[in-house]
Amino acid sequence: MLERxxxxxxxxxxxxxxxxxxxxxxxxxxxxLLLGLATTGGEVGTLLRxxxxxxxxxxxxxxxxxxxxxxxxxxxxxxxxxxxSIGIDLDAVRGKVEAAFGPGSFTAAPGRERRRRRRVRxxxxxxxxxxxxxxxxTHAAGPPGAPAPGKGSGAGxxxxxxxxxxxxxxxxxxxxxxxxxxGQIGVEHLGxxxxxxxxxxxPPILSALGSSGPRLRAEILSxxxxxx
Amino acid sequence: xxxxxxxxxxxxxxxxxNDPDVGLRAVAALRALTEQLEILQVDNARALGxxxxxxxxxxxxxxxxxxxxxxRRTGRR
Numbered sequence: 001m002l003e004r005x006x007x008x009x010x011x012x013x014x015x016x017x018x019x020x021x022x023x024x025x026x027x028x029x030x031x032x033l034l035l036g037l038a039t040t041g042g043e044v045g046t047l048l049r050x051x052x053x054x055x056x057x058x059x060x061x062x063x064x065x066x067x068x069x070x071x072x073x074x075x076x077x078x079x080x081x082x083x084x085s086i087g088i089d090l091d092a093v094r095g096k097v098e099a100a101f102g103p104g105s106f107t108a109a110p111g112r113e114r115r116r117r118r119r120v121r122x123x124x125x126x127x128x129x130x131x132x133x134x135x136x137x138t139h140a141a142g143p144p145g146a147p148a149p150g151k152g153s154g155a156g157x158x159x160x161x162x163x164x165x166x167x168x169x170x171x172x173x174x175x176x177x178x179x180x181x182x183g184q185i186g187v188e189h190l191g192x193x194x195x196x197x198x199x200x201x202x203p204p205i206l207s208a209l210g211s212s213g214p215r216l217r218a219e220i221l222s223x224x225x226x227x228x
Numbered sequence: 229x230x231x232x233x234x235x236x237x238x239x240x241x242x243x244x245x246n247d248p249d250v251g252l253r254a255v256a257a258l259r260a261l262t263e264q265l266e267i268l269q270v271d272n273a274r275a276l277g278x279x280x281x282x283x284x285x286x287x288x289x290x291x292x293x294x295x296x297x298x299x300r301r302t303g304r305r
Contacts, residue, residue: 074264078264083254083257083261088258090261101268101272105268109267
């Protein structure tokens with residue numbers, strides 16, 4: 001599906017996957033694509049961040065909607081700005097907790113997030129043909145001598161499925177490119193597809209951050225019309 | 229555009245404002261933090277052999293409540 005995506009557009013998808021794993025999620029939804037988009041360099045990413053749609057904030061909103069998955073660092077998933085507003089320094093809390101319970105203890109334990117479970121189930125039904133299941137915690141026994149790509153534990157060979165809606169979003173990016181008679185799907189097309197979602201997690205996240213899909217769509221379009 | 233640090237300082241500076249957006253986010257974040265700390269502390273107490281009754285009394289809830297909430301996760305009765 002991603003064959004005709006430019007390198008940068010693929011970078012958004014990679015960022016979405018990394019973001020999902022960082023939040024402890026084992027699916028890639030539109031919210032994670034938005035997270036990847038907010039993380040990406042270049043014009044669309046800058047435009048989003050200028051509107052206050054930063055990776056941090058998208059992550060917090062995503063967690064507010066779907067909960068954090070097991071093992072996510074609480075430093076990543078809790079809204080540190082909001083806590084600071086009532087005088088709570090998240091880093092100080094982290095320090096105390098880790099001093100008492102050891103490094104790595106300041107991570108999310110699975111709460112009772114039914115929404116999250118439902119999403120996971122749905123994603124699995126759609127795309128979990130060959131569940132590895134035998135992971136059993138850390139991938140201690142990697143292939144001997146194989147050069148580990150990228151960063152330590154996060155870069156395992158774990159497969160993270162797209163939700164059906166995220167696949168629709170990717171398909172829409174293809175249509176956005178086709179509408180401009182472009183064979184290559186760039187970040188702008190993926191961005192247009194993501195912000196134009198009318199269902200799923202993207203609209204509530206954008207509105208919680210004081211923005212909206214139509215407005216962002218117009219800005220992306222005007223930015224790229226100017227450029228070309 | 230504010231950097232992360234400046235944004236934090238700015239929000240912290242608004243602490244006394246009565247903007248519901250700031251206040252409600254703070255409540256939600258605090259609730260999430262409390263939830264996670266509770267899990268951490270209950271698991272630790274169970275690992276140290278505390279009874280549900282003792283844990284519940286410290287949390288100020290009934291034994292049934294704490295067991296229903298945490299019993300499955302810690303996997304023991």
